[in-house]
Amino acid sequence: xxxxxxxxxxxxxxxxxxxxxxxxxxxxxxxxxxxxxxxxxxxxxxxxxxxxxxxxxxxxxxxxxxxxxxxxxxxxxxxxxxxxxxxxxxxxxxxxxxxxxxxxxxxxxxxxxxxxxxxxxxxxxxxxxxxxxxxxxxxxxxxxxxxxxxxxxxxxxxxxxxxxxxxxxxxxxxxxxxxxxxxxxxxxxxxxxxxxxxxxxxxxxxxxxxxxxxxxxxxxxxxxxxxxxxxxxxxxxxxxxxxxxxxxxxxxxxxxxxxxxxxxxxxxxxxxxxxxxxxxxxxxxxxxxxxxxxxxxxxxxxxxxxxxxxxxxxxxxxxxxxxxxxxxxxxxxxxxxxxxxxxxxxxxxxxxxxxxxxxxxxxxxxxxxxxxxxxxxxxxxxxxxxxxxxxxxxxxxxxxxxxxxxxxxxxxxxxxxxxxxxxxxxxxxxxxxxxxxxxxxxxxxxxxxxxxxxxxxxxxxxxxxxxxxxxxxxxxxxxxxxxxxxxxxxxxxxxxxxxxxxxxxxxxxxxxxxxxxxxxxxxxxxxxxxxxxxxxxxxxxxxxxxxxxxxxxxxxxxxxxxxxxxxxxxxxxxxxxxxxxxxxxxxxxxxxxxxxxxxxxxxxxxxxxxxxxxxxxxxxx
Amino acid sequence: xxxxxxxxxxxxxxxxxxxxxxxxxxxxxxxxxxxxxxxxxxxxxxxxxxxxxxxxxxxxxxxxxxxxxxxxxxxxxxxxxxxxxxxxxxxxxxxxxxxxxxxxxxxxxxxxxxxxxxxxxxxxxxxxxxxxxxxxxxxxxxxxxxxxxxxxxxxxxxxxxxxxxxxxxxxxxxxxxxxxxxxxxxxxxxxxxxxxxxxxxxxxxxxxxxxxxxxxxxxxxxxxxxxxxxxxxxxxxxxxxxxxxxxxxxxxxxxxxxxxxxxxxxxxxxxxxxxxxxxxxxxxxxxxxxxxxxxxxxxxxxxxxxxxxxxxxxxxxxxxxxxxxxxx
Numbered sequence: 021x022x023x024x025x026x027x028x029x030x031x032x033x034x035x036x037x038x039x040x041x042x043x044x045x046x047x048x049x050x051x052x053x054x055x056x057x058x059x060x061x062x063x064x065x066x067x068x069x070x071x072x073x074x075x076x077x078x079x080x081x082x083x084x085x086x087x088x089x090x091x092x093x094x095x096x097x098x099x100x101x102x103x104x105x106x107x108x109x110x111x112x113x114x115x116x117x118x119x120x121x122x123x124x125x126x127x128x129x130x131x132x133x134x135x136x137x138x139x140x141x142x143x144x145x146x147x148x149x150x151x152x153x154x155x156x157x158x159x160x161x162x163x164x165x166x167x168x169x170x171x172x173x174x175x176x177x178x179x180x181x182x183x184x185x186x187x188x189x190x191x192x193x194x195x196x197x198x199x200x201x202x203x204x205x206x207x208x209x210x211x212x213x214x215x216x217x218x219x220x221x222x223x224x225x226x227x228x229x230x231x232x233x234x235x236x237x238x239x240x241x242x243x244x245x246x247x248x249x250x251x252x253x254x255x256x257x258x259x260x261x262x263x264x265x266x267x268x269x270x271x272x273x274x275x276x277x278x279x280x281x282x283x284x285x286x287x288x289x290x291x292x293x294x295x296x297x298x299x300x301x302x303x304x305x306x307x308x309x310x311x312x313x314x315x316x317x318x319x320x321x322x323x324x325x326x327x328x329x330x331x332x333x334x335x336x337x338x339x340x341x342x343x344x345x346x347x348x349x350x351x352x353x354x355x356x357x358x359x360x361x362x363x364x365x366x367x368x369x370x371x372x373x374x375x376x377x378x379x380x381x382x383x384x385x386x387x388x389x390x391x392x393x394x395x396x397x398x399x400x401x402x403x404x405x406x407x408x409x410x411x412x413x414x415x416x417x418x419x420x421x422x423x424x425x426x427x428x429x430x431x432x433x434x435x436x437x438x439x440x441x442x443x444x445x446x447x448x449x450x451x452x453x454x455x456x457x458x459x460x461x462x463x464x465x466x467x468x469x470x471x472x473x474x475x476x477x478x479x480x481x482x483x484x485x486x487x488x489x490x491x492x493x494x495x496x497x498x499x500x501x502x503x504x505x506x507x508x509x510x511x512x513x514x515x516x517x518x519x520x521x522x523x524x525x526x527x528x529x530x531x532x533x534x535x536x537x538x539x540x541x542x543x544x545x546x547x548x549x550x551x552x553x554x555x556x557x558x559x560x561x562x563x564x565x566x567x568x569x570x571x572x573x574x575x576x577x578x579x580x581x582x583x584x585x586x587x588x589x590x591x592x593x594x595x596x597x598x599x600x601x602x603x604x605x606x607x608x609x610x611x612x613x614x615x616x617x618x619x620x621x622x623x624x625x626x627x628x629x630x631x632x633x634x635x636x637x638x639x640x641x
Numbered sequence: 642x643x644x645x646x647x648x649x650x651x652x653x654x655x656x657x658x659x660x661x662x663x664x665x666x667x668x669x670x671x672x673x674x675x676x677x678x679x680x681x682x683x684x685x686x687x688x689x690x691x692x693x694x695x696x697x698x699x700x701x702x703x704x705x706x707x708x709x710x711x712x713x714x715x716x717x718x719x720x721x722x723x724x725x726x727x728x729x730x731x732x733x734x735x736x737x738x739x740x741x742x743x744x745x746x747x748x749x750x751x752x753x754x755x756x757x758x759x760x761x762x763x764x765x766x767x768x769x770x771x772x773x774x775x776x777x778x779x780x781x782x783x784x785x786x787x788x789x790x791x792x793x794x795x796x797x798x799x800x801x802x803x804x805x806x807x808x809x810x811x812x813x814x815x816x817x818x819x820x821x822x823x824x825x826x827x828x829x830x831x832x833x834x835x836x837x838x839x840x841x842x843x844x845x846x847x848x849x850x851x852x853x854x855x856x857x858x859x860x861x862x863x864x865x866x867x868x869x870x871x872x873x874x875x876x877x878x879x880x881x882x883x884x885x886x887x888x889x890x891x892x893x894x895x896x897x898x899x900x901x902x903x904x905x906x907x908x909x910x911x912x913x914x915x916x917x918x919x920x921x922x923x924x925x926x927x928x929x930x931x932x933x934x935x936x937x938x939x940x941x942x943x944x945x946x947x948x949x950x951x952x953x954x955x956x957x958x959x960x961x962x963x964x965x966x967x968x969x
Contacts, residue, residue, distance in 0.1 A: 064651035077678040077969045079651075082956055085923045090840035092917075095666070114655075114668045237948075273966045281956040284821055290967055320647075321654035342654035343691070343726060344661040359968045414956070452952075453922035453939060457915075472918070473911040476884035479796050480877055491943050492950065519665040520658075 025350035034145020034355030036608030038297035042305035043632030045316035063141030068292035080288035111142040138571040144298035151285035151418035152259040155618035176436030191594035200626035212257030218424035238411040239420035240293035242445035245553025251423035259295035278347030281412030360577040360610035396579035401565025403546035413451035441501025443615035499542035530570040581610040644896035708741035737833035740767035773926035832920030832929030
């Protein structure tokens with residue numbers, strides 16, 4: 021067994037891990053040796069077209085079966101959906117390998133294996149597949165407890181009195197996060213516009229965005245609707261470059277609208293225009309360090325099995341490589357960023373391996389332990405409409421227009437909501453022919469294809485008529501709002517074991533009744549936007565939310581290791597360090613005590629840059 | 642061909658990472674050998690071998706590959722990649738089916754991961770693979786292909802007059818006329834033939850039983866015509882019966898569907914409909930959607946006011962599409 025050593029080992033190469041790794045690796049320490057960084061990624065190293073060169077194919081494909089692929093049958097025994105079909109993409113984990121189990125609180129015995137709550141297992145993690153919507157959180161998103169305390173308890177009539185009991189403020193304010201938002205936006209490569217956003221941008225720093233491309237014309241209906249609803253729409257910030265991007269050394273083809281393909285959301289981008297953490301952060305940092313000290317090492321296909329500690333320090337990271345051989349790495353600092361569910365699982369598995377040691381470090385199964393608690397996703401949903409004319413939705417990125425109208429204090433007060441969220445239109449959904457059918461009437465990732473298959477009328481001429489009716493004519497507007505943190509929503513170890521003999525993660529969660537209220541208000545607002553946008557020429561389709569469907573996570577896996585200002589109320593301290601450990605940090609979405617009123621990835625990255633600065637400035641590294 | 646170590650490890654990891662875990666199942670075993678684009682007319686085919694998957698007597702010896710893609714049947718030595726892992730990459734033309742064995746010492750061994758097998762007239766069993774755009778039937782017999790073609794043809798949204806016009810117009814295109822798989826439905830049949838040979842092997846039995854039942858029903862309903870010449874209405878009626886699927890007392894049962902042999906006609910219909918849609922619109926390399934005909938149909942039919950209906954050529958790799966940057 022080898023015993024290499026690194027200054028810092030980062031577990032996970034996605035939004036939480038990569039910013040820490042590159043900041044540490046690139047830090048100039050005034051003549052002192054550079055920080056030696058090891059990134060361990062469970063998934064494969066998939067490269068873009070430009071990395072592979074002219075004569076070789078990209079590892080990511082413009083191929084619909086790369087996303088929703090062939091059918092597989094769930095072979096996990098003893099869950100309520102054993103034997104059912106599932107469809108996961110090329111870089112999503114196989115449910116039969118490492119299932120996530122799900123049940124409602126109080127019904128823990130009714131377990132289902134679910135695809136909800138995975139991000140992606142690949143270099144770059146979830147940032148390879150995400151829709152790239154890169155919104156900042158609002159100032160109030162960081163202080164929802166004090167914001168609500170100051171309001172008095174004016175939530176909608178009938179809201180239970182304990183609704184806000186588990187809400188805490190972030191130990192970091194928007195003002196403290198703002199420089200890191202700016203840094204992330206500039207380093208990553210994001211296009212969008214500022215006017216209309218409810219989040220204050222510092223003018224002296226300049227606009228952090230690239231210029232957006234022309235919106236898909238179908239989105240004009242959403243923009244008109246937003247204007248009619250007294251919103252100030254702005255171009256949705258998307259982590260896709262539209263022009264050459266010096267910080268990451270990427271260029272954009274001169275071909276017309278090159279970045280728009282429909283193969284963006286839920287696909288890895290073969291062209292590297294989507295600003296995932298591989299092409300935007302790790303790859304440029306590797307190139308820079310390879311030319312100098314070679315102090316950044318990225319290893320793919322490496323599955324961390326557990327951490328080893330002595331006293332208050334984590335001493336080693338143990339992983340299995342591509343062929344299953346075990347390796348042990350000595351580390352001065354360890355950063356865990358495996359996406360919230362898997363992070364909690366790794367900490368718990370390490371604790372079960374050494375209960376008196378590592379177990380007490382993370383307070384595993386102690387009476388006051390919050391490890392795995394306050395698991396969160398987002399309240400989300402929206403509305404859909406059929407527009408009168410037809411557009412090629414494949415010439416699109418994920419979203420064109422957004423509004424912060426439903427984050428404004430007067431809107432929250434008027435609607436008796438504890439917190440709000442962002443609204444934006446989706447262009448790329450069902451933009452390609454297989455996704456049109458696979459997502460027809462599907463409620464979640466587990467029911468992909470089911471809606472189409474059960475809609476038995478879709479055959480022969482009716483199939484033709486359906487295509488005529490829906491191809492290029494469906495437009496949706498979505499909301500992404502804060503979910504209430506609840507103690508009973510949690511991640512724990514399940515009884516089942518994965519293919520490597522390790523216990524799997526069991527997610528237990530449901531929505532609070534006030535989440536339902538928030539979602540109803542937001543869904544109605546989305547409906548109103550679209551109705552106003554299309555007028556009488558359009559045709560209203562469904563509107564609604566994930567309320568009532570507790571399993572929905574939508575890859576926004578948050579909480580479970582929340583940070584806070586006291587040891588009593590959180591797992592991590594304000595620097596995202598495990599309270600009782602000297603050198604163990606968590607930087608993926610699990611640190612969030614509330615989920616924010618927008619997609620989380622930008623904030624995860626900004627916070628990871630913040631933690632990296634603290635590690636360097638505090639002399640930890 | 643030179644081995645790209647990173648690609649070898651990416652392909653090997655899902656299988657080999659679990660070899661030290663007793664009882665672990667191998668996922669997506671159909672991914673071996675690993676088939677990728679080499680150039681416009683060839684695939685690269687990467688064979689992988691791990692000593693730990695071999696019988697104990699064969700471990701530690703250098704394996705080679707004997708494959709019908711190599712005309713001389715010369716043994717091709719594999720290259721050691723890591724401790725127990727060996728790899729070999731060869732270039733094979735598109736559209737072909739081949740058999741192979743690993744040779745250790747003088748013994749030919751089957752691929753322990755790839756589930757595809759072929760049995761020769763001599764009774765010898767070999768491992769098998771096929772390259773992209775393959776049109777040789779692998780899973781179905783002739784009568785099954787004929788029946789499947791009829792089932793697919795009337796399900797697809799390519800039956801109305803617009804679609805027929807489109808197909809007859811496209812049929813004049815000399816590129817398309819040369820194709821023996823011109824018809825969208827025939828492409829879909831080919832797609833399904835390949836899918837149940839590979840990614841969805843578990844559905845081969847679904848089709849074998851389902852087609853046998855349907856053949857029986859149609860013959861009982863129309864004893865005088867063969868499947869190829871039965872009317873479209875016969876099939877539309879059949880779809881309705883499959884969708885309703887009211888059990889042995891229902892219309893299918895009365896027409897001789899043997900529910901004790903295959904109890905869920907609707908399930909068959911669901912699987913078929915999913916496969917039909919997927920096959921029609923999936924990338925042509927999977928065997929359907931020849932030359933992007935179904936994409937072209939969407940573009941042609943739904944383009945309006947100067948805008949495209951589906952501007953797929955812009956984003957797809959040449960020679961299929963016209964992307965300047967994306968190579969597939």
